[in-house]
Amino acid sequence: MSAEVPSGALPRCALHPDALAGATCQRCGSFVCTECTTWVMGRMYCPACAVRPEVNYLEAFRLKLWGRRDASAWLVVGVTELLLFLALGALMAGTFGLALAFLASAGVGLAFFLGMRWARLGLLAVPLLAMLLTALSTGAPALMFFVPLMVAVNIFRDTRSRLFxxxxxxxxxxxxxxxxxVNNPLARHALSLGVGSLLLLVLTPLLSLLGEGFVLSFLFMAMTMAMAMLALVLGAVALRRVDPEARPPIGRRWEALGAMGLALASLTFGFMLHGQRLVELLGVAVD
Incomplete structure (x- = not known):
């Protein structure tokens, strides 16, 4: 025999007291009814928590970058200034067709910097047309425009540029x-330092083979040890920050561990390979 639960004892929605609660907010624990339940990236929240930036962190990140110029826009405007100088030089040289081409390309670059959407396709068209016109005039495509074309393709596909x-x-x-x-950048920096310390560790013996002075060798070894120790510290801090259940989640565990492993390897092999040499250099420096 089961006892019936009085309707007054059933949980009610925090915003609609007349409605029975169907779930609880996964952030604040408030009861929510079906109407109030808001799903954000696979989790249920109340309406108040759903709009918080740490909950819908991807939307907050998108809004932060929405319409803001990125590095590619400044790169394009820098090239645009160069094209204007080239157009001026072409006008002074009397090559009006070339000057017009430079001015048209500069116009595309300026439109890109101002955020006009058609300029994204224009950025692809400029190097393609340059290759085509060069091929028609010289009989062979100008490979010098291949690199600008690849840069334009990368900018066109770039997520950050599309947000701009x-x-x-x-x-x-x-x-x-x-x-x-955004996600735990310390781990990425630590990994870069760990890789850099290993590269310096490999380069240090080459200085001895090349007959370089002890000062340069000492500096390389000191930089290797310093980078390795910094990578070890930053990797440990980044590892402590890892929390996949946080909102927003904090990851990059393996990058932090990799940085610490590379740092320990650099320190170990550095002392094994160059410990005696380091003592000798210190002795020379003291004398």
């Missing part, structure tokens, strides 16, 4: 950009 032009991007790409820029 206020274009919607898939959540998967937005998450990848957030992970690259």
């Amino acid at each position: 032009f206020r274009l919607e991007v898939p959540e998967r790409e937005l998450r990848r950009l957030w992970d690259l820029r």
Whole structure:
């Protein structure tokens, strides 16, 4: 025999007391009814928590970059200034056709910097047209325009650039950009330092083979040890920060561990290979 629960004892929605609660907010624990339940990235929240930036962190990240110029826009405007100088030089030389081409390309660059969406395609068209016109005039495509074409393609596909032009991007790409820029950057910096310390460790013996002075050798070894120790410290701090359940989640555990492993390897092999040499250099420096 089961006892019936009085209707007054059943949980009620915090915003609609007349409605029975169907779930609880995964952030604050408030009861929510079906109408109030808000799903954000696979989790249930109340309406108040759902709009908080730490909950919908991808949306907050998107809004932060929405319509803001990125590095590619400044790169394009720098090239635009160069094209204007080239156009001026072409006018002074009397090659008006070339000057017109430079001015048209500069116009595309200026439109790109101002955020006009058609300029994204124009940025691709400029090197393609340059290659085509060069091929028609000389009989062979100008490979010098291949690198600008590849740069234009990368800018066109770049998620950050699309956010500057206020274009919607898939959540998967937005998450990848957030992970690259925001998610536990200490781990990424520590890994870079760990790799750098290993590279310096490899380069240090070459100085002895090349007959370089003890000062340069000492500096290289000191830089190797300093980078390795810094990578070890930053990797340990980054590892302590890892919390996949946090909002937003903090990851890069393996990068932090990799940085610490590389740092320990650099310190170990550095002392094994160059410990005696380091003592000798210190003795010379003291004398």
